[in-house]
Amino acid sequence: MNWSEFWNMGGYGFYVWFSYGTFFLVLGLGLIMPMLKRRSLETELREQWAVTKRRKRES
Amino acid sequence: MNKLTLWFHKLGSPEYFYRFAGRWAPWAGWSFALLTVIGLYLGMFKAPPDYQQGESYRIIFIHVPSAWMSMFIYVAMSAAGFVGLVWRIKVAEIMAMASAPIGAAFTLVTLVTGAFWGKPMWGAYWVWDARLTSELILLFIYLGIIGLYQAIEDRRTAARAASLLALVGLVNIPIIHFSVEWWTTLHQGSTVNLMGESSMHPSMLWPLLIMAVATKLYYVMNVLQRARNMILELESNKSWAKTVLQPAEASR
Numbered sequence: 623m624n625w626s627e628f629w630n631m632g633g634y635g636f637y638v639w640f641s642y643g644t645f646f647l648v649l650g651l652g653l654i655m656p657m658l659k660r661r662s663l664e665t666e667l668r669e670q671w672a673v674t675k676r677r678k679r680e681s
Numbered sequence: 682m683n684k685l686t687l688w689f690h691k692l693g694s695p696e697y698f699y700r701f702a703g704r705w706a707p708w709a710g711w712s713f714a715l716l717t718v719i720g721l722y723l724g725m726f727k728a729p730p731d732y733q734q735g736e737s738y739r740i741i742f743i744h745v746p747s748a749w750m751s752m753f754i755y756v757a758m759s760a761a762g763f764v765g766l767v768w769r770i771k772v773a774e775i776m777a778m779a780s781a782p783i784g785a786a787f788t789l790v791t792l793v794t795g796a797f798w799g800k801p802m803w804g805a806y807w808v809w810d811a812r813l814t815s816e817l818i819l820l821f822i823y824l825g826i827i828g829l830y831q832a833i834e835d836r837r838t839a840a841r842a843a844s845l846l847a848l849v850g851l852v853n854i855p856i857i858h859f860s861v862e863w864w865t866t867l868h869q870g871s872t873v874n875l876m877g878e879s880s881m882h883p884s885m886l887w888p889l890l891i892m893a894v895a896t897k898l899y900y901v902m903n904v905l906q907r908a909r910n911m912i913l914e915l916e917s918n919k920s921w922a923k924t925v926l927q928p929a930e931a932s933r
Contacts, residue, residue, distance in 0.1 A: 632736035641794040645743040
């Protein structure tokens with residue numbers, strides 16, 4: 623089997639590859655979103671703690 | 682207490698769970714990647730074309746595992762939600778709520794890949810048969826749970842309310858499973874059986890089963906990853922959270 627035959631999938635290429643694309647897109651997004659959330663959460667919490675610490679020192 | 686019960690009690694501690702999740706999520710993630718490569722290699726290159734459906738049946742290797750996961754995660758979410766409701770365990774509530782978006786994602790994948798399999802085989806992207814309709818309802822239930830959880834301000838009240846909704850929606854799971862037997866559906870019946878013989882050739886069955894394990898590992902990785910974020914957010918006032926994020930400054 624050569625590659626163009628493989629991508630063609632016996633004429634069903636569009637359906638097969640669209641399905642696989644959806645699978646990896648959705649799972650990929652599901653993986654990346656909590657990673658981004660983690661980063662923003664770290665920054666947010668560090669800032670929050672810094673503010674409370676500064677307030678404590680000032681009072 | 683025996684060791685397993687003791688370990689379960691330990692897992693109920695947010696700090697212990699946070700560290701546990703951080704240690705195991707990457708292992709589950711890499712195992713998922715490895716099994717996906719193996720499973721899809723066997724499915725795409727080694728398995729022969731189907732005698733009726735030709736090459737289009739290769740969608741099965743993602744469609745069926747996703748469909749199994751959409752129900753598996755729902756049951757896991759409900760179980761965690763039940764534990765959270767009965768024993769008021771924070772980690773259980775979080776595990777239930779961290780599961781919902783992953784379950785919704787797999788349900789969406791199931792519906793889309795099913796549509797793109799239905800079009801060339803049945804001639805339609807969508808038909809209102811019992812299997813497809815009950816799976817669509819599952820997506821709406823997941824979205825309802827996520828929406829309810831987001832709508833209530835207090836995180837713990839929100840988790841309890843959404844867990845209750847999850848338990849009510851549990852009734853849909855047997856309906857999805859038996860829909861192909863109870864009603865006449867365009868969707869085919871099951872070819873893989875836990876008990877008894879599967880009517881599928883091993884060259885097609887193996888990649889399918891490998892992908893089924895792979896998607897479970899994805900769930901494990903993803904749910905731990907999401908639960909870690911939620912625990913950190915919920916416990917951000919606790920001293921352990923500060924120790925975890927800024928080890929050097931915590932002592933000052």
